[in-house]
Every structure is written in C-alpha cells, then in structure tokens.
Amino acid sequence: xxxxGTVLQVCPLLPTLETALAEHHHxxxxxxxxxxxxxxxxxxxxxxAAVTSARIGVSNELMDALPGLRAIVxxxxxxxxxxxxxxxxxxxxxxxxxxxxxxxVADLAxxxxxxxxxxxxxxxxxxxxxxxxxxAFPLASKVSGKRVGILGLxxxxxxxxxxxxxxxxxxxxxxxxxxxxxxxxxxxxxxxxAAECDALVVAVSGGGATRGLVSASVxxxxxxxGYLVNVSRGSVIDEPALVNALTGGxxxxxxxxxxxxxxxxxxxxxxLDTVVLLPxxxxxxxxxxxxxxxxxFRNLHRFMTEGSLLTPVPxx
Ligand code: NDP
Numbered sequence: 001x002x003x004x005g006t007v008l009q010v011c012p013l014l015p016t017l018e019t020a021l022a023e024h025h026h027x028x029x030x031x032x033x034x035x036x037x038x039x040x041x042x043x044x045x046x047x048x049a050a051v052t053s054a055r056i057g058v059s060n061e062l063m064d065a066l067p068g069l070r071a072i073v074x075x076x077x078x079x080x081x082x083x084x085x086x087x088x089x090x091x092x093x094x095x096x097x098x099x100x101x102x103x104x105v106a107d108l109a110x111x112x113x114x115x116x117x118x119x120x121x122x123x124x125x126x127x128x129x130x131x132x133x134x135x136a137f138p139l140a141s142k143v144s145g146k147r148v149g150i151l152g153l154x155x156x157x158x159x160x161x162x163x164x165x166x167x168x169x170x171x172x173x174x175x176x177x178x179x180x181x182x183x184x185x186x187x188x189x190x191x192x193x194a195a196e197c198d199a200l201v202v203a204v205s206g207g208g209a210t211r212g213l214v215s216a217s218v219x220x221x222x223x224x225x226g227y228l229v230n231v232s233r234g235s236v237i238d239e240p241a242l243v244n245a246l247t248g249g250x251x252x253x254x255x256x257x258x259x260x261x262x263x264x265x266x267x268x269x270x271x272l273d274t275v276v277l278l279p280x281x282x283x284x285x286x287x288x289x290x291x292x293x294x295x296x297f298r299n300l301h302r303f304m305t306e307g308s309l310l311t312p313v314p315x316x
Pocket of ligand 1: 077078079098099101105151152153154155156157174175176177178203204205206209210213231232233257258280281282283
C-alpha cells in the first residue's frame with residue numbers, strides 16, 4: 001500500500017521537518033531549485049505528495065502541474081490557501097495539524113485579551129518613553145467578570161473559553177452548529193454576539209465562508225466600550241471597517257494576531273495606543289512548532305508507507 005515517488009517540499013519549513021523529509025523520502029525543495037518551472041515541466045509527473053505551510057498552501061497552478069499528486073500535507077491547521085474541493089475532485093487527500101497548536105493559540109488569545117483591556121503594551125511604551133515621570137498611566141478596563149463572546153467554538157475557541165472560565169467571565173458563543181457539551185449560551189449571529197459581549201474573540205476558520213464575517217455592523221454592535229481579539233485569519237474581519245472603528249472610537253480597542261495582507265499592517269493602526277499588533281505568532285513557540293513539524297512528518301510518512309493520512313481535513 002506504500003506510495004513510490006517524489007515528495008515536493010513547496011516552501012521553506014521548520015528545519016527539523018526539512019531534515020526528516022530529506023532523510024526519509026526522496027524530497028525536492030521547490031524554492032531551492034534554480035528553475036522550478038523547468039523542474040515541474042520535466043518531472044512534475046513524479047510528484048506524489050506535496051508538503052507545504054498553511055500560509056502558502058498549494059495553488060491551483062501548482063496542483064495542475066502535478067498530475068500524479070495524491071496527497072497535500074499542510075504544516076498548520078488553517079488550509080484555506082489550498083482549494084480542497086478541487087483537490088478532492090482529483091482524488092488528492094489533504095491533511096493539516098489540528099490539536100497540537102490549540103493550547104498555544106488559546107494562551108495567546110487570552111494574553112492578547114488581557115493586554116488590550118488592561119493596556120499592558122501601551123503601559124510598557126508609557127514607561128519606556130519616560131512618561132511615568134510626569135503622569136500616572138490612565139485607567140484601563142477590568143477583565144474578570146466581563147462577558148466574552150467567542151466567534152467559532154471549535155478546538156481553539158473552546159480552549160480559549162476553558163481558560164477564561166478561570167476569570168469568572170460569562171461566556172457566549174456563535175457557531176453554525178450548536179456545541180453540545182458546553183454550558184455557554186449560544187447566540188444566533190455574530191451581530192447578536194457582539195451586541196451582548198464586552199469582548200469579542202474571533203476563532204473561526206478562514207476561507208471564503210467566513211470572509212468579512214466581522215462586518216461594519218458587527219463592529220457597530222460591539223460598540224465604543226467593546227474590545228476585539230482576532231487569532232483566526234485577517235480575512236474574517238472587514239479590515240477597512242475595523243480601521244474606521246478603531247480610529248473613530250467605534251470600538252474601545254483590538255488585539256490582532258492576523259491581518260488581511262500580512263505582513264503588511266494598515267498604516268493607520270501603527271500609532272494607535274488602543275491596538276495590540278502581533279506578527280501572526282499564536283502558534284509560534286518552540287514546543288508547538290516542533291509538535292506541528294512532527295505531526296506534519298507523520299502524516300507524510302504514513303501516506304508514503306501505508307497510503308493514508310493520519311489527520312485528514314474534514315469533509316466540507
Ligand atoms: P476548528 O475547525 O476546530 O474550529 C473552527 C470553528 O469555526 C468551528 O467551531 C466552526 O463551527 C466555526 N465556524 C466556521 N464557520 C463559521 C461561521 N460562519 N460562523 C460561526 N462559526 C463558524 O478549527 P481550530 O479551532 O483548530 O482553528 C480555528 C482557526 O484558527 C483555524 O482555521 C485558523 O484559521 C486559525 N488559527 C490561527 C493561528 C494563528 O497563528 N493566529 C494558529 C492556528 C489556527 P461551525 O462549523 O459549527 O460553524
């Protein structure tokens with residue numbers, strides 16, 4: 001049941017993962033080839049599996065250049081960069097790395113929520129520029145006991161909610177299907193969720209189905225006292241509307257790990273003390289990245305030796 005053929009490494013990956021791929025399989029690193037197009041033209045038919053990051057995915061063009069492709073293995077949990085329906089139609093299996101990054105992304109979301117509400121990063125800047133010598137730092141907002149809305153109560157959303165239980169917050173959520181075994185109140189729309197909470201934490205999946213889900217009217221419903229945290233994808237938020245809300249006082253503040261056009265961040269946000277700006281680091285710890293690398297490798301290795309993936313993405 002094993003699969004013979006070439007493994008294509010689509011983009012640079014974690015060094016330990018690159019080493020494991022090179023040691024155990026005939027792996028070609030696309031980005032390191034002098035002429036990738038020539039390689040694909042002459043040898044594209046030899047490639048049976050592609051390993052890529054969630055950020056890069058496998059483009060339709062690349063998929064088309066690999067007629068023998070049978071598996072796409074993603075490093076990362078969000079895989080909206082690859083057209084999964086198109087892959088499936090060609091009989092290509094797709095995997096990601098669920099669960100192993102959940103703790104770190106949830107830790108960061110809670111940290112970011114506390115940062116933006118208690119203004120930790122702003123206070124740090126305040127001390128560094130010597131302003132404490134003149135003034136006391138302005139008061140912030142209490143976190144404990146507040147109402148927090150989780151948009152997308154999946155693996156990460158649930159881990160965020162679990163952590164926040166320790167802060168005695170009232171938890172509400174919105175996702176398309178009710179989550180059975182939780183006591184949090186479910187509301188029917190993102191607008192209703194925003195209207196009912198003090199802080200909205202976005203943990204939905206990315207891609208076309210959630211594009212612009214946090215719209216101008218959701219931000220409006222969150223209101224001038226409301227905070228937003230986004231650890232999902234930049235595409236989920238109407239970014240120009242968010243910039244307007246933040247610059248115009250439409251919402252109180254935001255902590256953002258993801259943006260619409262990374263690594264570019266809207267210029268208007270750079271000088272705002274009410275915004276915490278993070279460079280997409282929610283899963284970026286030694287421990288979690290190594291665990292992601294290992295799970296990526298195990299998916300690929302199992303596919304090459306047994307013909308099936310370990311953690312295939314769900315049917316859509
Ligand atoms: P899950 O698939 O477990 O959770 C996604 C949740 O989103 C599901 O509960 C789903 O519920 C919900 N959802 C999807 N569409 C909608 C919608 N239209 N309205 C409301 N809820 C919706 O994935 P994970 O929790 O593992 O990961 C979530 C996302 O976090 C990833 O897809 C990725 O984009 C992002 N992420 C970001 C990282 C970072 O570095 N910042 C790192 C890792 C992940 P239902 O289907 O019932 O609606």
